[in-house]
Amino acid sequence: MGITGYDRLIAAVREYLDEDKVDWVVRAFIKARDSHDGQYRRSGEPYITHPVAVATILADMRLDHQSLMAALMHDVIEDTPVTWDELASEFGETVANLVDGVSKLTQIEFRTRAEAQAENFQKMTLAMARDIRVMLVKLADRLHNMRTLGPLSIEKRTRIATETLDIYAPIANRLGINTIRVELEDLGFAALHPMRAKYxxxxxxxxxxxxxxxxxxxxxxxxxxxxxxxxxxxxxxxxxxxxxxxxxxxxxxxxxxxxxxxxxxxxxxxxxxxxxxxxxxxxxxxxxxxxxxxxxxxxxxxxxxxxxxxxxxxxxxxxxxxxxxxxxxxxxxxxxxxxxxYKTADSDAISANFTRVDRWVKGLMQMREHAGDSLEFIEHVKIDLFPDEIYVFTPKGKIMELPAGATPVDFAYAIHTDIGNACVACRINKHLGSLSAPLSSGQTVEIITAPTAKPSPSWLNFVVTGKAKSGIRHYLKHQRQAEAHDLGKALIKRSLKSFNKKLSEISEVQKQRVVEHNQVDNFDALLEEIGMGNRMAYIIGRQLVQEDSHVPEQEVELTRDDSPKSTLTIKGTEGLMVNFAHCCKPIPGDPIVGVMDSGSGMIIHSDSCSKVEQHLAGDNPSIHLSWAKDITDEFTVQLRVELERQRGIIAEIAAAITVADGNIEHISVIEQNAKLSIISLVIHVSGRKHLARVMKRIRNVRAVTNITRVRA
CATH class of the missing domain: 3.30.460.10 (Beta Polymerase, domain 2)
Structure with a gap:
C-alpha cells in the first residue's frame, strides 16, 4: 500500500495471528490511513507512518489483534473527525474503548512534577485499571516518539525525555517490559545528556x-x-x-x-x-x-x-x-x-505475572481512593515504582515482595488494609519483634492483631510502602474527623447550656441558617470545625439561639472562659483532637483548662501554666475541664531530684520508683560536681495520688536532699 513500514507490520502479524484477525488489523489500518489523510509529522512523513510504527512495536511483542487495531487508530478520535460511536459500530466497543483510553492518556501533559502531573497520573491509573492494554499501546507510542525526537525544539525534547524517565520507563519496568524500559531509558538519557551519551x-x-x-x-x-x-x-x-x-x-x-x-x-x-x-x-x-x-x-x-x-x-x-x-x-x-x-499455552508463570500486575493496579486504585489529594497519591505511587525488593514469608510459607526498608507494619498492610489497621505486634522468625524495625529477606513474619487496635500517627515516620502510608493516613483522617465531630458536639452543647438551651431544641431550619451563614457544607462539618478549633463554640451557640442568625462575629464579647459554670469531663487519653500539653504535663488531680488551638483541637494545660495566658492573649477561648473518676491511663511527669553523689545511687532511685509501681521513661544528669548531682526523671504515673506515692519513695532514699515536680 506504499506506506513505510506497513509490509513489515503485516509480515510480523501473519507470523502469529489467524488470517481473520489479520484482516481486522488491515481494516483498522485502512481506517487510520484514510482518517489521517493529508496530515504530516514534523519530519515531513505522512502521519500514518507513526501509528504503523507503534503497531509494529506491539506486533514484535506478539500482542493480540485488538491491541494492534487500537495502536493503528490511537490518534483518530483526537486528531480526526472520527467518533467513539463510529469506531464502536465498525470495530466493536472493546477496540473503541482502547482507542479512547489511549487518546485520553495522550492528552495528559506532565508539565511540572507538582499537582497537575499528580492528577494526570490518577487518570493513567484509571485507564490501566480498565484495560492494561491501554498502557501497553501508550508505551509503544511513547517509544516511537522518543525514537523520532529529532525535529522537535530543545525545550520540547527535554520535557518529553524528562517525562519519559520519570513516568513511562518506571511503568514499563513495573509491568516487566524490559525491552521497552531499556530503550526508553537510553533514549531519554541521550536526549537530556547528548554529550555524555556520546562519550x-x-x-x-x-x-x-x-x-x-x-x-x-x-x-x-x-x-x-x-x-x-x-x-x-x-x-x-x-x-x-x-x-x-x-x-x-x-x-x-x-x-x-x-x-x-x-x-x-x-x-x-x-x-x-x-x-x-x-x-x-x-x-x-x-x-x-x-x-x-x-x-x-x-x-x-x-x-x-x-x-x-x-x-x-x-x-x-x-x-x-x-x-x-x-x-x-x-x-x-x-x-x-x-x-x-502465551495465552493459549496455559503457562503458570505467565498467569502468575498477570495476576501480580493486576494486584498492583488494584492496589493503585485503592491508594487513589484513600489518598487525601493527588500529590499524596503520586508520592505513594513513586515509592512503589522504584522498589528495591526484599522477600519475606507469611507463617503459611507464602512469599511477599516488599521494598527494601519495609517494616512489619508495611507487611501487615500488604496482606490487607484491615490487618494493618488492627496490627498491635509481630513475631519475626517466631520471636516477638519491633513493628518499626526494617525486615530482611528470608524472614518469616506473623502479624498479631486486636479488634480494638488502631493505627498510630507515629507509624508514618517509619513505613515505606505507598499502601501502608495511604492506609494509615486514610484511617487517621477519618478518625480525626469523627473525633473532631464528637468534641465539637460536646462544646456546642456546653455553650448552648449557658443560654439555657439544648441542641435537640434547635430547629433544622435554624441550623441550616447558621450553616449557610458560616459557609460550610452541613451542620456536621460545622461541628468538625468547632472540634478542630477553627471556630468558637460560644459564637456558633449564640448564632443558634438567635432568631436571626446573622450576628456579626466581631460584636460578640469574648471572655477568658465562655461558660465558667459548666465543665467538660476528660477521661484520659482522648484521641487525636484532645492533646495534653508538653509544657506543664497535667495529670489526673491537677486543676486543668482546655485551650482551643486552630487545626489541632483542644490542648489541655494545668490552669496555672503560663502558656494558658499566652493563648488567651491571642483570643483562643478556654474551657474549664474536670477529670473523670477511675482513670487507668498513664501520664508523663518530670521530676527534678537533688542528691549526694554515691556509687549505685541511680539504681537505688530506679528501684524505689519500681516499688511504687512507677515506670521510668528517661533519666538524665542535669549538672553535677564532686559532691552533688541534679538529675531529671521522666516517669509514668496514673494521677496525683500515685505521683505522691512515688515521690515519697524517692524522698526516703537517704542520699536525696530535694525533689520537685517540673511544671514547665
Missing amino acids: IRKAVDKLRGNHREIISEIRSRLDNCLKDRGLPGKIVGREKHLNSIYQKMKSKRKSFHEIMDVYAFRIITESEDDCYRILGAVHSLYKPLPGRFKDYIAMPKANGYQSLHTTLFGMHVNIEIQIRTQEMEEIANNGIASHWL
Missing part, C-alpha cells in the same frame, strides 16, 4: 573491541562446560546499557572502567531444573563470589522477572551470569505483554 557509547565500543578475545575465550569455556555435562543451553553476551552505566557511575561513584570491568553472559535453557544444573556447572568452572548469588526463580521480582544470577571470578576478571528458561526470557523482555503471547 559513553564511544568508550563502550572501544572497550568491546579491546576485550573481544577475553569474551570469546570465556564464552568458549562456558560452552564446552555445558557440552561435557550434556546440558542444553544457548550462551549470549549481555550488553550494559548507556543509562545503566551512567546511573551506576553516579550512584556508586565509580569510574567507567570500574563499572565495565565485568563480563556479562546470559544462558538460555529448556527447563527450571536445567537452570540449577547449569548453575552447578558454572560454579565448578569458575569460583563464585560470596554474597553475589540471587535466586529470582524461587522468589520472582515484583514485576514477575525470574532468573538465577551469579558472579564468578575467572581469568582475572569478574563474570556475571544469568541463567533462565526461554519462557523466563520472554517474561523478562516483554513482561505482562507475554500474557497474550
Whole structure:
C-alpha cells in the first residue's frame, strides 16, 4: 500500500495471528490511513507512518489483534473527525474503548512534577485499571516518539525525555517490559545528556573491541562446560546499557572502567531444573563470589522477572551470569505483554505475572481512593515504582515482595488494609519483634492483631510502602474527623447550656441558617470545625439561639472562659483532637483548662501554666475541664531530684520508683560536681495520688536532699 513500514507490520502479524484477525488489523489500518489523510509529522512523513510504527512495536511483542487495531487508530478520535460511536459500530466497543483510553492518556501533559502531573497520573491509573492494554499501546507510542525526537525544539525534547524517565520507563519496568524500559531509558538519557551519551557509547565500543578475545575465550569455556555435562543451553553476551552505566557511575561513584570491568553472559535453557544444573556447572568452572548469588526463580521480582544470577571470578576478571528458561526470557523482555503471547499455552508463570500486575493496579486504585489529594497519591505511587525488593514469608510459607526498608507494619498492610489497621505486634522468625524495625529477606513474619487496635500517627515516620502510608493516613483522617465531630458536639452543647438551651431544641431550619451563614457544607462539618478549633463554640451557640442568625462575629464579647459554670469531663487519653500539653504535663488531680488551638483541637494545660495566658492573649477561648473518676491511663511527669553523689545511687532511685509501681521513661544528669548531682526523671504515673506515692519513695532514699515536680 506504499506506506513505510506497513509490509513489515503485516509480515510480523501473519507470523502469529489467524488470517481473520489479520484482516481486522488491515481494516483498522485502512481506517487510520484514510482518517489521517493529508496530515504530516514534523519530519515531513505522512502521519500514518507513526501509528504503523507503534503497531509494529506491539506486533514484535506478539500482542493480540485488538491491541494492534487500537495502536493503528490511537490518534483518530483526537486528531480526526472520527467518533467513539463510529469506531464502536465498525470495530466493536472493546477496540473503541482502547482507542479512547489511549487518546485520553495522550492528552495528559506532565508539565511540572507538582499537582497537575499528580492528577494526570490518577487518570493513567484509571485507564490501566480498565484495560492494561491501554498502557501497553501508550508505551509503544511513547517509544516511537522518543525514537523520532529529532525535529522537535530543545525545550520540547527535554520535557518529553524528562517525562519519559520519570513516568513511562518506571511503568514499563513495573509491568516487566524490559525491552521497552531499556530503550526508553537510553533514549531519554541521550536526549537530556547528548554529550555524555556520546562519550559513553564511544568508550563502550572501544572497550568491546579491546576485550573481544577475553569474551570469546570465556564464552568458549562456558560452552564446552555445558557440552561435557550434556546440558542444553544457548550462551549470549549481555550488553550494559548507556543509562545503566551512567546511573551506576553516579550512584556508586565509580569510574567507567570500574563499572565495565565485568563480563556479562546470559544462558538460555529448556527447563527450571536445567537452570540449577547449569548453575552447578558454572560454579565448578569458575569460583563464585560470596554474597553475589540471587535466586529470582524461587522468589520472582515484583514485576514477575525470574532468573538465577551469579558472579564468578575467572581469568582475572569478574563474570556475571544469568541463567533462565526461554519462557523466563520472554517474561523478562516483554513482561505482562507475554500474557497474550502465551495465552493459549496455559503457562503458570505467565498467569502468575498477570495476576501480580493486576494486584498492583488494584492496589493503585485503592491508594487513589484513600489518598487525601493527588500529590499524596503520586508520592505513594513513586515509592512503589522504584522498589528495591526484599522477600519475606507469611507463617503459611507464602512469599511477599516488599521494598527494601519495609517494616512489619508495611507487611501487615500488604496482606490487607484491615490487618494493618488492627496490627498491635509481630513475631519475626517466631520471636516477638519491633513493628518499626526494617525486615530482611528470608524472614518469616506473623502479624498479631486486636479488634480494638488502631493505627498510630507515629507509624508514618517509619513505613515505606505507598499502601501502608495511604492506609494509615486514610484511617487517621477519618478518625480525626469523627473525633473532631464528637468534641465539637460536646462544646456546642456546653455553650448552648449557658443560654439555657439544648441542641435537640434547635430547629433544622435554624441550623441550616447558621450553616449557610458560616459557609460550610452541613451542620456536621460545622461541628468538625468547632472540634478542630477553627471556630468558637460560644459564637456558633449564640448564632443558634438567635432568631436571626446573622450576628456579626466581631460584636460578640469574648471572655477568658465562655461558660465558667459548666465543665467538660476528660477521661484520659482522648484521641487525636484532645492533646495534653508538653509544657506543664497535667495529670489526673491537677486543676486543668482546655485551650482551643486552630487545626489541632483542644490542648489541655494545668490552669496555672503560663502558656494558658499566652493563648488567651491571642483570643483562643478556654474551657474549664474536670477529670473523670477511675482513670487507668498513664501520664508523663518530670521530676527534678537533688542528691549526694554515691556509687549505685541511680539504681537505688530506679528501684524505689519500681516499688511504687512507677515506670521510668528517661533519666538524665542535669549538672553535677564532686559532691552533688541534679538529675531529671521522666516517669509514668496514673494521677496525683500515685505521683505522691512515688515521690515519697524517692524522698526516703537517704542520699536525696530535694525533689520537685517540673511544671514547665
